[in-house]
Ligand SMILES: Cc1cc2nc3c(=O)[nH]c(=O)nc-3n(C[C@H](O)[C@H](O)[C@H](O)COP(=O)(O)O)c2cc1C
């Protein structure tokens with residue numbers, strides 16, 4: 074509930090004045106330090122008055138590859154004589170518009186494919202007190218191969234399940250389908266649901282994770298826009314099967330239009346009796362609501378997300394126990410990704426055999442992937458699981474912009490590390506990508522052309538983790554800063570050979586410590602981008618460190634030096 078109060082205060086004053094927090098503390102009988110600790114955790118809340126134009130430039134992978142650094146430098150130049158109360162220009166983490174990079178947020182409204190000139194115009198309007206509004210994307214619904222309903226009546230699986238109440242049959246089919254989680258970890262869905270179904274008690278929860286904040290990850294935005302009924306149907310099925318009577322769809326606050334679409338779909342479901350006290354006349358109850366995230370990549374980690382719903386700082390919990398045993402309010406909780414839920418009615422409506430035949434080379438089902446970076450036609454594509462990356466990038470996403478050669482690609486944002494173009498035939502599949510030393514993750518393919526500096530890209534990814542670390546555990550909090558400092562030093566060149574070897578040993582030690590001892594997946598995955606670049610692009614790293622030369626001509630310009638040092642906050 075605390076977020077509703079904080080949002081109301083911020084809406085009224087533009088920030089959270091101290092006196093208002095004190096009054097909220099008294100009203101709600103919550104100690105002020107607790108309110109402050111929550112308000113100060115989330116990037117969406119301002120503890121001091123924001124400037125008239127609060128300009129945030131996305132600095133992450135896809136935007137970085139599309140000129141975000143240069144954009145920010147130009148904006149700083151354009152507004153160099155402006156008052157800080159009028160305009161501030163800062164970096165921000167991925168805004169979920171990686172296919173329309175570079176993206177900026179101005180007073181919490183998002184603008185895409187921007188130029189310095191277009192941002193300046195909007196910012197100057199904001200300074201003059203004019204209301205700035207992000208353009209409505211307008212959504213013409215796209216027909217997807219994975220939609221079992223097409224133009225026909227939807228929610229057929231829920232209607233059937235409400236009549237049969239045969240949860241065991243659902244679990245058997247899901248198990249046979251071998252559906253795995255699409256949020257990153259790939260955990261078998263039926264195992265998770267079965268665990269919650271077997272838990273005693275009636276208070277259980279279903280949560281849909283629509284936080285989608287990893288750079289390059291945009292597929293859930295597409296699914297919620299075009300297949301909202303499949304996501305909601307998947308959640309209702311989960312409720313009926315596990316005995317949970319309440320569902321929460323946790324969505325990032327930058328997905329305002331998707332929130333609207335889902336809200337409309339929920340109202341329709343209540344109206345048609347598919348949600349509420351008597352789901353499709355089954356005598357079973359299931360209520361579903363939307364929870365808008367107060368922000369931050371860490372909120373996507375399942376236990377941090379649960380903490381956020383409980384009104385606390387989104388700091389991951391130690392596991393076990395897992396959410397299936399003790400999740401929201403310590404009750405058994407199913408938490409799945411948007412795409413995982415959308416897969417469930419597909420499988421149940423069309424059958425496991427259909428699902429099996431959709432993949433290629435032994436893989437199953439269809440997959441939504443986002444392709445961004447230097448792609449000629451960035452976007453979200455629905456492809457058979459098991460499709461070679463070459464086809465995804467060159468057939469679906471049109472290859473590399475300007476016909477340039479591909480140098481590297483990240484199969485799934487910073488978490489997957491970078492693979493060289495020579496590995497382009499790897500298939501989009503859990504096992505194939507794991508065998509290649511990477512991962513399927515959330516299907517966030519980021520492509521880099523031959524002008525890209527891979528050390529710069531490693532730094533960009535590590536810096537993202539450093540910025541987004543919640544700070545709860547030392548290995549991640551300190552380790553991500555140390556790794557960032559070290560890479561910044563490397564991009565500055567002039568490191569003696571013995572120091573370089575000492576740095577390499579330190580990186581090894583740091584990577585081990587972080588992956589073994591960090592509490593959650595964020596700290597555990599920080600090593601991936603650095604390790605992959607050292608493995609596949611070591612010569613390029615050595616050219617920087619030992620010869621003071623950036624083969625791509627990116628790292629040694631005065632702007633790059635000043636900019637990066639300032640941005641990553643390197644200690645002198
Ligand atoms: C730092 C971090 C961020 C994450 N962000 C997301 C996210 O935005 N969406 C998501 O579905 N899973 C995310 N995950 C994975 C979730 O913790 C969890 O595994 C997932 O929601 C489970 O759903 P699935 O089994 O359907 O994949 C994240 C994990 C970590 C460590």
Ligand code: SF4
Nearest residue numbers: 544545546549593596
């Ligand atoms: S690993 Fe990082 S993000 Fe995860 S709990 Fe520790 S400090 Fe927080």
Ligand code: FES
Nearest residue numbers: 131136168170171
């Ligand atoms: S919007 Fe910039 S990287 Fe995603």
